[in-house]
Amino acid sequence: MLDSETNSATIADPKVVCRDVSVSYSGKQALFDIDLDIGSHQVTSLIGPSGCGKSTFLRCMNRMNDVIDGCVVTGSISVDGVEILDDEIDAVQLRRRVGMVFQKPNPFPKSIYDNIAYGPRIHGLVRGKDELDEVVQTSLERAGLWEEVKDRLLQPGTGLSGGQQQRLCIARAIAVRPDVILMDEPCSALDPIATARVEELIDELKRSYSIVIVTHSMQQAARVSQRTAFFHLGIVVEVGETEQIFTNPRDERTQGYITGRYG
Amino acid sequence: MTDREQSTGIAVDSAEVKHARKRYRAERRFRMYGVAAIAAAAGMLALLVISIVATGWTAFYQHSIALDVTFEAKVIDPKGGRDPSVLARADYRKLARASLRKLFPDVKKRGDKRKLYGLLSIGVDQQLAELVAADPSLIGQTRRVEIYASDDVDSFLKGFIDREAPESDRRIKDKEIAWLDKLETDGAITSHLNLRFWTKGDSREPELAGFWGAMVGSFFTLLVTLALSFPVGVLAATYLEEFAPKNRWTDIIEVNINNLAAVPSIVFGLLGLAVFLNFFGLPRSAPLVGGMVLALMTLPTIIIASRSALKAVPPSIREAAFGVGASELQVVTHHVVPLALPGILTGAIIGMARALGETAPLLMIGMVAFIVDIPGSVTDPATVMPVQIYLWADSPERAFVARTSAGVMALLGFLMLMNALAVILRKRFERRW
Numbered sequence A: 001m002l003d004s005e006t007n008s009a010t011i012a013d014p015k016v017v018c019r020d021v022s023v024s025y026s027g028k029q030a031l032f033d034i035d036l037d038i039g040s041h042q043v044t045s046l047i048g049p050s051g052c053g054k055s056t057f058l059r060c061m062n063r064m065n066d067v068i069d070g071c072v073v074t075g076s077i078s079v080d081g082v083e084i085l086d087d088e089i090d091a092v093q094l095r096r097r098v099g100m101v102f103q104k105p106n107p108f109p110k111s112i113y114d115n116i117a118y119g120p121r122i123h124g125l126v127r128g129k130d131e132l133d134e135v136v137q138t139s140l141e142r143a144g145l146w147e148e149v150k151d152r153l154l155q156p157g158t159g160l161s162g163g164q165q166q167r168l169c170i171a172r173a174i175a176v177r178p179d180v181i182l183m184d185e186p187c188s189a190l191d192p193i194a195t196a197r198v199e200e201l202i203d204e205l206k207r208s209y210s211i212v213i214v215t216h217s218m219q220q221a222a223r224v225s226q227r228t229a230f231f232h233l234g235i236v237v238e239v240g241e242t243e244q245i246f247t248n249p250r251d252e253r254t255q256g257y258i259t260g261r262y263g
Numbered sequence B: 001m002t003d004r005e006q007s008t009g010i011a012v013d014s015a016e017v018k019h020a021r022k023r024y025r026a027e028r029r030f031r032m033y034g035v036a037a038i039a040a041a042a043g044m045l046a047l048l049v050i051s052i053v054a055t056g057w058t059a060f061y062q063h064s065i066a067l068d069v070t071f072e073a074k075v076i077d078p079k080g081g082r083d084p085s086v087l088a089r090a091d092y093r094k095l096a097r098a099s100l101r102k103l104f105p106d107v108k109k110r111g112d113k114r115k116l117y118g119l120l121s122i123g124v125d126q127q128l129a130e131l132v133a134a135d136p137s138l139i140g141q142t143r144r145v146e147i148y149a150s151d152d153v154d155s156f157l158k159g160f161i162d163r164e165a166p167e168s169d170r171r172i173k174d175k176e177i178a179w180l181d182k183l184e185t186d187g188a189i190t191s192h193l194n195l196r197f198w199t200k201g202d203s204r205e206p207e208l209a210g211f212w213g214a215m216v217g218s219f220f221t222l223l224v225t226l227a228l229s230f231p232v233g234v235l236a237a238t239y240l241e242e243f244a245p246k247n248r249w250t251d252i253i254e255v256n257i258n259n260l261a262a263v264p265s266i267v268f269g270l271l272g273l274a275v276f277l278n279f280f281g282l283p284r285s286a287p288l289v290g291g292m293v294l295a296l297m298t299l300p301t302i303i304i305a306s307r308s309a310l311k312a313v314p315p316s317i318r319e320a321a322f323g324v325g326a327s328e329l330q331v332v333t334h335h336v337v338p339l340a341l342p343g344i345l346t347g348a349i350i351g352m353a354r355a356l357g358e359t360a361p362l363l364m365i366g367m368v369a370f371i372v373d374i375p376g377s378v379t380d381p382a383t384v385m386p387v388q389i390y391l392w393a394d395s396p397e398r399a400f401v402a403r404t405s406a407g408v409m410a411l412l413g414f415l416m417l418m419n420a421l422a423v424i425l426r427k428r429f430e431r432r433w
């Protein structure tokens, strides 16, 4: 499906390489032969109208679709050269390396500390309480939340504001030291100020992680991402440098979407 | 009125006003029906509670007759060996009768004497035997002992027998009234809390009958029920809800569980009789079998309640846990089940409360036997609270009427306790996400 004229799906130093990825839910196909590379240490944004398969694609990369009955994923996805759709690959291990942040902030109904500590604990990443304390602190610091919550670590994470909860979820995702972070519309439930903080955070995090973000906001995609892929009806219509997609789209459907003709 | 409406700037035409009035009337009427319905329900409940308390409260105290009993050595222990088995088998009734005769030397005729002795409960020998067993040095001494009055005397003293009624209609005759009046003026009639009710097993004699045996029986039975139905129910629900593939088989299982919840309880009793008693040969009348039967009955309730509690855990929590790399089992045991636990426990408690009040299936497996001893384990013959109530309600003696109601009060007390626990759990752990 590579159309070299309109697509630059392949890049030089990819973190994740997706080829011919198709997904169907109980026989109903939702994604058609997706080819897409995710670059290292940069932000890739996925845009497109609702129901075009952005979330579905995102969930392929950490095999979250495994837990959906009737969902079948075919094709090839490799992370750092390792084929992850292989049955040999343990989805649980994969999800440690490919973390996820969801649309609606979903902290565990536990303390702030336990929210962060849960991942490292179940993966056995830390030895002893001191090390765990340190992981919790650095994760919260990286998520820009430490100053706000350091005095209330034992209070429930659900008691934070929406924006703080989402940053807590980001901290929870980075606590297991992933390589890739998938974010599915992470700001759609947040107010503009909280959104700005999360965007800053994403910009910060791309130095350490490869990030894929689904967003409905063109401005957000333009602000935070280096590469953008436009999805439509289960295919990638166009992918390229964010700058190029927004200033000089090659496909008229992309043009129509970013200028607000549909979506 | 029109002025005011005009001044607020709302234009009104009369048809609109009429329509609005009609709506308000309908609303008022609807509220009235609601209030009336609640009042009717509350009234009936109050009637029930009042009638039970009114008939039952007298069972909580009891009369005794204080007598100076001489513990004669030649009656109790003629050989002087102080052998406990000899002491236990002695004819203590003779001693009590001797004291009565001393009080009423004029009573000579055999029939009258029998009536006189009949003032005392036939539990008197047991009562005196217990005293001597506890303190053998009593032998040879004279002590004032409060001996339980017979159930008829107790009823008379509680005012249930009208002394003005014609003698032939009374279970307490004129002579007995005269004796009791004398005892009363001597200050020999005492009334006290009925501790036997809370500490003893059943008896043919109402004044000796206690509810404790049934309470212990219910405890053992529910213990077995809980131990079987809770883990099995929660595991079944968790498996069906979280792990099982959704296909025709699981659909069939689901439908059958729902059907099972609607099966009349006596059917489970028949099943228990056929399978547990006749096929496996487990002991009759035992809390073990009762608990197993009630577990079968409670299982669907617990499964259904647990499944809906598990369903109510938001998918976002599952996603969050999967997202950080928890395995399926970890998602369920670390997150979903703990969050569903209040709902699961509420369901279990309500199922237990139903099992506690269940009578019919237990009749089928012989827990309706007359059992005096307090059960010491789940295999001892026992009865349970509702069956004890049923047995007492079936007894002709006047004094059992009050004990029946007292038993009902005890049972209702336990039920309310359990339901309160369920409410507290629900309130405490309500929606934490």
Ligand SMILES: Nc1ncnc2c1ncn2[C@@H]1O[C@H](COP(=O)(O)OP(=O)(O)O)[C@@H](O)[C@H]1O
Binding pocket: A025, A030, A048, A049, A050, A051, A052, A053, A054, A055, A056, A057, A068
């Ligand atoms: N769990 C699911 N079961 C069945 N169909 C699904 C499921 N999730 C998504 N779909 C379908 O897949 C298509 C793509 O959905 P999704 O990936 O959520 O789109 P987007 O995130 O771009 O809005 C939609 O047609 C949707 O109906």
Ligand SMILES: [Mg+2]
Binding pocket: A054, A055, A056, A184
């Ligand atoms: Mg989506």
